[in-house]
Amino acid sequence: MILDRLPSGKCQSCLLDVRSQIFCANGLSVCANGSIVQRAHRQGHSKIRLFLLATVCLAGATLCDLDVAKAQSGPLLYVPNAGDNNVSVIDTSTNASVPPPIVTGVQPVVVGVRGDQSLAYVTNMSSNTVSVINTATNLVVATVNVGSSPAGLAVNPTGTQVYIGNTSDGTISVINTATNSVVTTIVVGIIGSAAIAFTPDGTRAYVANMASNNVSVINAATNTVIGSPIPVGNNPFGLSVSPDGTRVYVVNNASDTVSGAMRESW
Helix, strand or coil: EEEEEEEECCCCEEEECCCCCCCCCCCCEEECCECEEEEEEEEEEECCCCCCCCCCCCCCEEEHHHHHHCCCCCEEEEECCCCCCCCEEEECCEEEEECCCCCCCCCEEEEECCCCCCCCEEEEECCCCCEEECCCCCCEEEEEECCCEEEEECCCCCCCCCCCEECCCCCCEEEECCCCCEEEEEEECHHHHHHHECCCCEEEEEEECCCCEEEEECCCCEEEEEEEECCCCCCEEEEEEECCCCCEEEEEECCCCCEEEHHHHH
16 A cells, blocks of 8 residues: 655665665665655755765665674775776775775676675676675675676575566576575566565565566565565655565656555555
């Protein structure tokens, strides 16, 4: 059940999800108190005013904390460079780049970090792969073959699985982070499945389907689709779950709205 559709500005910006630390293209983030980040518009573009703590917001970026990877010289930010086929690493304690860039597959677009932050995962949209980076050494330790045109990425709260949204074939590849291999493929059946978000308890995952203007719900325990997709606005391109897991917010890129839904109805 859709609760409301909120107006939003053109060119929604990119945000970092503070709970799962996953970049969500053209998405939105939900603050600790359940409120949505505010957008201040200027000359037709969205400017983001954040109310988040202990996180960095940068397009296509993921933050790794200092105390969980001892080899790091400071909190590191991983930024995919789609045109250069690599990932830049920035030390946020000095705001300096950590050379050299990490070579990935073709057109890296999204980065996510495992729960213990020892591994970073990068979707390579044009090579149909996911690069796995050891955050202590900043080396690619595995390359995982997934579906067609992978873009969306989400790590479950326990860090045991990574969901990859394959935008061109309507599937979700499920990666086991212990083996860095695909253990199953979920058929969503809808082309354009990009943004993915887990509930805080990890029992459900939500997938924004751009081409069909709806959201699919997945039982994360069984890796199966629940019921029929939920209609939202046009071209849903980002989503986020509230910290208490009761609501899901969806950015509808083409209709300039945000849809909100109660989890109980999904």
